[in-house]
Amino acid sequence: MVVCGDDALAERLAAELRVLYRTQVTIVVPAVRPAGTARPDTGGRIRAAALISRVQAAMNRAAPAVADSLAGTAPRVMEAPVLDEEALTEAGVTRADALALVHDDDETNIRAALAARRLNPRLRLVIRLYDRKLGQHLAQLLDQAAALAQPGLDPDALDTSTTVLSDADTAAPALAATAVAGTSKVVQADGLLLRAAERTPPGRGEVADPGLCTLALLSATYNDPAGTEGSDASGQDGPLLLPDDATVTAATGRGTVVLDTVTHAGPHPAPRRLAGRGLPLRSLFSRRLRWSLAGLVLCVLGLALATWATTERHPLSAAYLTLLDLFAIDDPAIGEPASRQVLQLLTGLAGLLLLPVLLAAALEAFGTFRTASALRRPPRGLSGHVVLLGLGKVGSRVLARLHELGIPVVCVEENPEARGIPLARRLRVPTLIGDVRDEGVLEAAKIRRAHALLALTSHDTTNLEAALYARSLKPDLRVSLRLYDDAFATAVYRTLRAAHPRALTRSRSVSTLAAPSFAGAMMGRQILGAIPVERKVLLFAALDVAGHPQLEGRTVTESFRPGAWRVLAIDSTAPGDRRPDLAASPDEDAPAAPPGLVWNLHPGYVLRPSDRVVLAATRHGLAELLAPRPRTDSGAATP
Template sequence: MLTTGEHPLRATYLTLLDLFAINDPALDEPLGRQILQLLSGLVGLLLLPVLLAAVLEGLGTFRSGTALRKPPRGLSDHVVLLGLGKIGTRVLARLRELHIPVVCVEADPEARGLALARRLRVPVVLGDVTQEGVLEAAKIHRAHALLALTSADTTNLEASLYARSVRPDLRVVLRLYDDDFATAVYRTLRATHPHALTRSRSVSHLAAPAFAGAMMGRQILGAIPVERRVLLFAALDVAGHPHLEGRTVAEAFRAGAWRVLALDSASPEERRPGPATAPAPGSPERPSGLVWDLPPTYVLGSEDRVVIAATRRGLAELLGRRPRDRTGA
């Protein structure tokens, strides 16, 4: 505007054209105008990378809001979770509820648990855990524990063995399908690394009591996994069970098979289908009537109902030897 005497708006317009290098060369213009055009074009070249960097930074910030996080450089004392399927997703949600730091490793970029990991801002390493460098990217050498929860037994075992080679004292929990295989792996790892904490769990073995309880109805009150075994709690009518009927509480006990825990003191007509069932709607509230401190000399009668703790084999023996009724049912 000072050198050419143009109107301020037109001078601004010409300057912007020079900055973006889209103006005509000022060949027939005064010397001051030509110098300003050269300076404006040089400034425009310098501003172009700055503008491009600003645009890319904005796009990168948008992507990072929906992208998977990478493990921080100084992360330590965390849990490495392998597999984000059904079980892995539930375990991840529970660990975050407990505010435990987690790094996930998943080979499938479409796994169902990735959405949860992204929402919880949990670091995820995408890759095959059996490939070199994947567990290192998850900072396995500084981890507190390893949870191998993929659906492939061989993958879980291979990852656990490699993690133990990196850190022998690492805590490891393995998900294995076959119970016999899980038992063999557990004993082998325990013998190889006696100072480390090792657990191998068979999903079918842990789920079996729930299915068995559902099939047997209200007779099964609950099931508790104890190391490699499952402890069942059941309500049984003493009548028809020769191992219980007419015997004292001490005589009815069989080590490693079953044990009488409590007696339902309610009369037969007032008993609920199961001691743990809720009363029917509209019925008066009654106490459970369970007597837990039974004397060893108490004789179990045919009209009694007891709560027992038993192994699967012990309960099967109790139920399998029950005599049939007259109809043969």
């Protein structure tokens, strides 16, 4: 396996491949020295040694016992001034099984992908791209190039030859789910949202709700404010993933993570809008102005009724006479009864009051249309919302996810040119431009009445400072932090949990959440998403049954291996009509199609080779399913 990149995702991806899948890994990083220089590469050697040290630390965090057995076999690290064909050839792309391009620059990844496809048409490519549409077109182009370079190859074998992923898209469901009441984890599959929820231990006489199935047993110290997330004083090391029914029944007093509901994904219906501007009709005039207009209308109506009653005119004539008086274009009521004169004076006064109201309405309408494309301010009386800090790559994806779930959001962003600002403007999400560390910014975001805080900026200290200040304003606030360093995240988590035992605190790393999906895609299967369970990760994958003796010809019950994998659903769509990427969001312009996944499977259903299943798996379980099988002398796979 070849990994090109030098950030946290590349480090954790290399550790994932080395520890869980036991593959040989080469990491290609940008060169420190200028290209073409002949000076000794002292800085490059120091940088390579530091990268190897960080990868080894990530391996220890992923699986200490396995990492100890692999001591001294760290991945190979090489530097390349330019990621061209020469550098890729030196890295071994021509004989590699898979190449992951995880640079933060989309253009660099695209150039390298095109060069790698020319060097090795059979290479499995995993590309990190932020632009979804561009990623789809690029995957089609590279698959077509691979097919033309190999005329005799079955096209079905190319389904996973190119996989385009985004670390922001992969981590966004887990980050957004921490802010959703009653839902702790979310993964998308075939236009559906798989919602996993944490359940507290049932009391005496109560029956636990297993949902569709139990995904994990939480550690015994999970709800202990002084405990460490992922540790268990009783000797159980962390949570127990994918337990069987007997284990769940015997584990009294421990919380569970269950697959709770399956609901349709997609944006909520947009409110009625003015044509051509995307402006809500109710925001054309302010509430105070609408009440003023309504009061004047009732006043004129009352004057018209009084004129009709006192002059014995026809109702339409009385209304017309009132309007003439209102606009001061009727003759004075000289010599007429006193009641008529009084009504004319009152109507003229109402006309004087109408003029400033009409002027205010015109000015408000003009100002509203001018600011139709501007960012909204948090409305008065807003409560129960989520305060989202940071609208970069990750923040904008989380904002889109929260909007799909119908969760009210107030965004705070320091940079007015941030990537997510246009999205917030289009979705009409209240957004504040300012530094969250400045006094009054969080108060303006209504943090005292908020339900949760998502601190997703790229600076750990900013996220921590915002979380601490928000907790000082509202001690029971639900907080989720994006932190880079795992050790720092653990220390922050334990301290905040001990200081605020009644408040929910989570620390998440985008690279940690995304690395399993990238690693699984490099092994050749489509990963739908990852669900964090304390400090572990549970993967959801779409897998063809054919070629997997652990699944093929077995019933749903027989295929279940506790602690490794569990079949959750079967794709009932015909093989030729199946969506190639179940994790992708449905196209808004395409006609709505019924989901093809069937849930609540019968335990006796026999899995056929033509079936495609959705399963939950641990990282070790998925690695076992995807591991290459040894062959006998006759060429058959060893059972």
